[in-house]
Amino acid sequence: xxxxxxxxxxxxxxxxxLILVLTVVLILKSLEENVVYFQSPSEIKExxxxxxxxxxxxxxxxxxxxxxxxxxxxxxxxxxxxEINVVYSGAIPNLFEEGKGVVAEGFLKDKNFFxxxxxxxxxxxxxxxxxxxxxxxxx
Amino acid sequence: MFKYFEPSKIFSITSKAPKYVLFLFIIFISIGxxxxxxxxxxxxxxxxSVRIMYVHVPAAWITxxxxxxxxxxxxxxxxxxxxxxxxxxxxxxxxxxxxxxxALVTGSIWGKPTWGTWWAWDARITSxxxxxxxxxxxxxxxxxxxxxxxxxxxxxxxxxxxxxxVPIIKYSVDWWNTLHQPASINILSKSTxxxxxxxxxxxxxxxxxxxxxxxxxxxxxxxxxxxxxxxxDRL
Numbered sequence: 413x414x415x416x417x418x419x420x421x422x423x424x425x426x427x428x429x430l431i432l433v434l435t436v437v438l439i440l441k442s443l444e445e446n447v448v449y450f451q452s453p454s455e456i457k458e459x460x461x462x463x464x465x466x467x468x469x470x471x472x473x474x475x476x477x478x479x480x481x482x483x484x485x486x487x488x489x490x491x492x493x494x495e496i497n498v499v500y501s502g503a504i505p506n507l508f509e510e511g512k513g514v515v516a517e518g519f520l521k522d523k524n525f526f527x528x529x530x531x532x533x534x535x536x537x538x539x540x541x542x543x544x545x546x547x548x549x550x551x
Numbered sequence: 552m553f554k555y556f557e558p559s560k561i562f563s564i565t566s567k568a569p570k571y572v573l574f575l576f577i578i579f580i581s582i583g584x585x586x587x588x589x590x591x592x593x594x595x596x597x598x599x600s601v602r603i604m605y606v607h608v609p610a611a612w613i614t615x616x617x618x619x620x621x622x623x624x625x626x627x628x629x630x631x632x633x634x635x636x637x638x639x640x641x642x643x644x645x646x647x648x649x650x651x652x653x654a655l656v657t658g659s660i661w662g663k664p665t666w667g668t669w670w671a672w673d674a675r676i677t678s679x680x681x682x683x684x685x686x687x688x689x690x691x692x693x694x695x696x697x698x699x700x701x702x703x704x705x706x707x708x709x710x711x712x713x714x715x716x717v718p719i720i721k722y723s724v725d726w727w728n729t730l731h732q733p734a735s736i737n738i739l740s741k742s743t744x745x746x747x748x749x750x751x752x753x754x755x756x757x758x759x760x761x762x763x764x765x766x767x768x769x770x771x772x773x774x775x776x777x778x779x780x781x782x783x784d785r786l
Contacts, residue, residue, distance in 0.1 A: 414631075421630045429711055436715050448728040449673035470728060505667030507596060515730055532666045537735040539601060540745040541592030 450515045453494040462520045469496060469526055470515040470534060478510055489514060489526075500528035507533035562775045565768050572765045579758035586751035594748075600664050601748070607657040609756040610650040611679070613763055615717055617647030618682065621689070622710035629707040637703050640710075641693055642770035646763040648686040655679060666730060674723035675731035678716055685713035 440447060450470030469489055477488035485500045487510075498516050508514060513534030518527050540548075587605035594601035621640045628636030658676065659669045670676070692705045724733040735744040742749075 418630060418632075425626055425630060425707075425711065428708075432712055433715055436719075440719075444727075447674050449671065449730050450728050452728070503667070505665070507665055508667075512596075530668075532668055532671070532730060534730060535597065535665050535732050537732045537743045538596075539594055539604070539735055539743065539748050541747060542595040543592075544745055545595035 452491040453489055453496040454491055456496055456520065456526075457494045457523055459523065462522055464519065466517065466519060466529075468515055468517045469498070470513070471496075473508070473510050473512060473514050475510050487514075489516065495524075496526050497524055498526045498528050500531055502530070504531055505533040507535060509533075512536075558775045558778045562772065562779070565772050565775065569765055569768045569772075572761055572768060576758060576761040576765055579754060579761055583751060583754035583758045586754055591751045592745075592747055597665055600661055603657050603661040604748075605751050605755045607654055607661060608752060609759045610657065611654040612756060613759045614647050614650040614654060614682070614686075615720065617643050617650070617763060618686070618710070618713060619717060621647065622714040625703075625707040625710045629703060634699075634703075637699075637706065638774045639767075639771065640706070642767050642774060643763070644686065644689055644693075645770060646766040648683070648690060649766075650759065650763070651679065651683045651686055655683060671730045673729040673731055674727045675720065675729050678720045678723055682713065682716050682720060685709060685716065689713075 450468035452471055453469065456469060471489040471491040474488040474490045474495065477486075479486045483501050485504065487498055487500075488495050489498055490496075498518075500516065500518075508531060513536055515532040515534050516526060516528040517530040517532070519529070520526055583605070587602055591602070591605075593599050621643050624636040624640040624643075627633065628640070655676075658679075662671070663669050689706055689709050692702055692709065696702045696705070723729060724731055736742045736749075744752075
């Protein structure tokens with residue numbers, strides 16, 4: 413039905429596509445460590461050694477864990493399996509709050525202690541008006 | 552079947568269509584903006600900055616849709632040697648490029664008050680930037696080369712390479728830890744966006760789609776006029 417050239421072009425496109433997909437998958441797999449934006453406290457616990465490199469730790473700010481001292485802010489990041497203590501001094505984003513997502517950038521002192529140089533608030537996928545939030549709370 | 556690809560016949564339809572599309576676009580964008588900026592509620596957490604989402608998300612959807620269509624047209628056009636498909640793809644590209652820039656800029660404006668940063672090299676944002684570069688390359692190839700056969704081959708290759716990035720953009724927020732939040736609107740599971748916020752989102756998406764259609768028709772008409780002036784009867 414179709415000419416020989418059409419078939420050849422089809423198989424050319426198909427094989428080019430497969431080669432490209434495989435290459436991209438392989439590259440992404442090998443770069444996994446760098447593709448993730450942050451690590452969870454559990455992943456920090458599993459680290460073999462504490463490096464002096466700048467890293468990011470993300471998770472939830474543990475409830476009742478924020479304590480403000482004169483120059484510093486202390487809080488705990490949790491992923492509900494492991495926890496890590498964070499100290500930070502500097503500007504905090506408006507959405508930084510207990511029980512909400514956070515990403516801290518900085519250096520590990522040890523596996524339980526993190527010195528943050530920058531704090532980002534992570535927003536979740538929930539969008540709703542304040543009244544609905546109140547109604548949900550009352551439930 | 553090829554009778555329908557006669558430029559003069561297509562032109563008789565596409566030359567009249569823009570004014571109707573423009574009319575519809577103005578209606579949709581005015582209702583959409585009123586809903587998004589005034590009538591819709593503020594968010595419990597982000598308060599009024601949630602309104603940026605009504606531009607950001609439709610722009611991102613449309614730009615992904617346009618790139619996918621361009622890929623489909625370019626690949627089918629390459630395999631079956633259909634010149635018209637390449638011209639349609641070429642006419643779609645500018646509005647796709649405009650929308651990806653809008654998505655990146657509005658995302659950045661939203662990121663500052665919400666996350667506390669203008670830019671983060673996380674998987675979602677970086678993959679969107681890469682798609683913007685693919686759009687740019689695609690547009691440049693049309694300007695760079697004179698030989699149409701060459702343009703068709705290179706653009707088909709660019710779209711083939713770029714389309715791999717599209718599922719990466721979509722699933723980046725699920726596969727890796729990203730600063731960007733996962734999708735709120737899901738087909739298979741329950742959506743996590745309140746219905747009062749879905750309405751402006753839907754209207755704005757329709758408005759942006761109409762805008763793309765409008766720009767597409769104008770670009771495509773230019774291509775058809777060029778063919779006419781060259782005295783070519785057939786595509």
